[in-house]
Amino acid sequence: QVQLVQSGAEVKKPGASVKVSCKASGHTFTPYGFSWVRQAPGQGLEWMGWINAHNGDTNYAQNFQGRVTMTTDTSTSTAYMELRSLRSDDTAVYYCARFRITMAYIDVWGTGTTVTVSS
């Protein structure tokens, strides 16, 4: 079945960067988009943006523009999300998800990666 397996938990200091990976299996990688959504402790879902795995087009949420980069490696069916200049309020679970771009919905969610930002 379709699976998105993410990299393990990270602990970072303020000002550092983190790069989370998301390996897809069980489906063809390139026809889809991949989005990233985060959830701070006890909070709701926050949209970060998406990348088109076919052509590399990206669309980042305004809150993250200039600080986030989403990429894909089609040879390994892996999506990546790098967030820079980390602050304590970036502490969250980060989810990758398979995103149906034209219909704007997520049909498969990843396993989640906990990122903790602390000095």
Add this chain to the structure above:
Amino acid sequence: QSALTQPASVSGSPGQSITISCSGTSSDIGSYNLVSWYQQHPGKAPKLLIYEVNKWPSGVSDRFSGSKSGDTASLTISGLQTEDEADYYCCSYAGRTTFVLFGGGTKLTVL
């Protein structure tokens, strides 16, 4: 653009029906039939329940149904079961710039 507005909590008894509202604007819900709903149990990843306002993905029970009127979308859960106790999030396309907005989430308690 602000997040979509959902009630913080709703509750119901087993067997009953409940409806969760999701209020947006003419720039998002009101302009596009691209509303989706997700269920999230504690400590788990969200799960797709409804897409394009009222369509079911494979494997989702038809006890969950979606609708839209004007700038407000709704999720109705009929025949409540204890395993329906979870957080529910609405989501809407909001145009090329913003692209997607989530609601703040609604905690469903099955009494």
